[in-house]
Amino acid sequence: xxxxxxxxxxxxxxxxxxxxxxxxxxxxxxxxxxxxxxxxxxxxxxxxxxxxxxxxxxxxxxxxxxxxxxxxxxxxxxxxxxxxxxxxxxxxxxxxxxxxxxxxxxxxxxxxxx
Amino acid sequence: xxxxxxxxxxxxxxxxxxxxxxxxxxxxxxxxxxxxxxxxxxxxxxxxxxxxxxxxxxxxxxxxxxxxxxxxxxxxxxxxxxxxxxxxxxxxxxxxxxxxxxxxxxxxxx
Numbered sequence: 001x002x003x004x005x006x007x008x009x010x011x012x013x014x015x016x017x018x019x020x021x022x023x024x025x026x027x028x029x030x031x032x033x034x035x036x037x038x039x040x041x042x043x044x045x046x047x048x049x050x051x052x053x054x055x056x057x058x059x060x061x062x063x064x065x066x067x068x069x070x071x072x073x074x075x076x077x078x079x080x081x082x083x084x085x086x087x088x089x090x091x092x093x094x095x096x097x098x099x100x101x102x103x104x105x106x107x108x109x110x111x112x113x114x
Numbered sequence: 115x116x117x118x119x120x121x122x123x124x125x126x127x128x129x130x131x132x133x134x135x136x137x138x139x140x141x142x143x144x145x146x147x148x149x150x151x152x153x154x155x156x157x158x159x160x161x162x163x164x165x166x167x168x169x170x171x172x173x174x175x176x177x178x179x180x181x182x183x184x185x186x187x188x189x190x191x192x193x194x195x196x197x198x199x200x201x202x203x204x205x206x207x208x209x210x211x212x213x214x215x216x217x218x219x220x221x222x223x224x
Contacts, residue, residue, distance in 0.1 A: 042214025
């Protein structure tokens with residue numbers, strides 16, 4: 001069974017440029033999460049989807065970040081424009097449902113903003 | 115919401131048991147304790163979870179004290195591949211939201 005797929009694995013951009021990350025969750029997983037992880041810290045939830053609906057986006061900086069999960073399968077997280085402080089690892093995870101005890105994580109996208 | 119406290123780092127010799135402590139003194143009666151780990155350059159990986167009773171699976175054992183204020187994750191025979199950051203988490207809310215601390219960096223030494 002394929003795990004959570006993320007692309008790209010690495011991205012280097014200049015500040016003020018846009019960037020997008022893509023995630024394909026495990027087949028059949030209705031819940032999808034985007035996390036941000038800074039160096040030396042644990043992941044921080046940005047947004048959670050139940051199917052195609054964003055049910056928790058309270059931590060998403062909506063002035064520059066946006067996300068979508070069309071058709072309730074794969075998802076895209078976008079930053080426009082990127083700032084130096086956005087340099088981090090962006091993790092995608094999925095689970096069978098919101099109360100599922102196990103979240104499955106992708107390898108993450110490491111973003112460097114110059 | 116229960117918070118967890120873990121030592122920032124630990125060492126363990128290869129082949130020995132690694133015992134990782136976690137304090138969750140404000141945990142309530144129906145809250146679970148979860149453990150994940152994150153190997154360098156990978157996403158976190160679920161290990162085990164428990165409520166009251168001790169739990170064991172193919173990866174580890176989880177010992178929860180009777181008062182539930184602390185727990186210990188045990189890797190019975192640590193290998194070099196167990197070097198990782200280990201996170202102890204008490205999920206919050208009905209949707210079991212995971213609030214991640216900094217975890218314990220476990221280094222297995224040959």
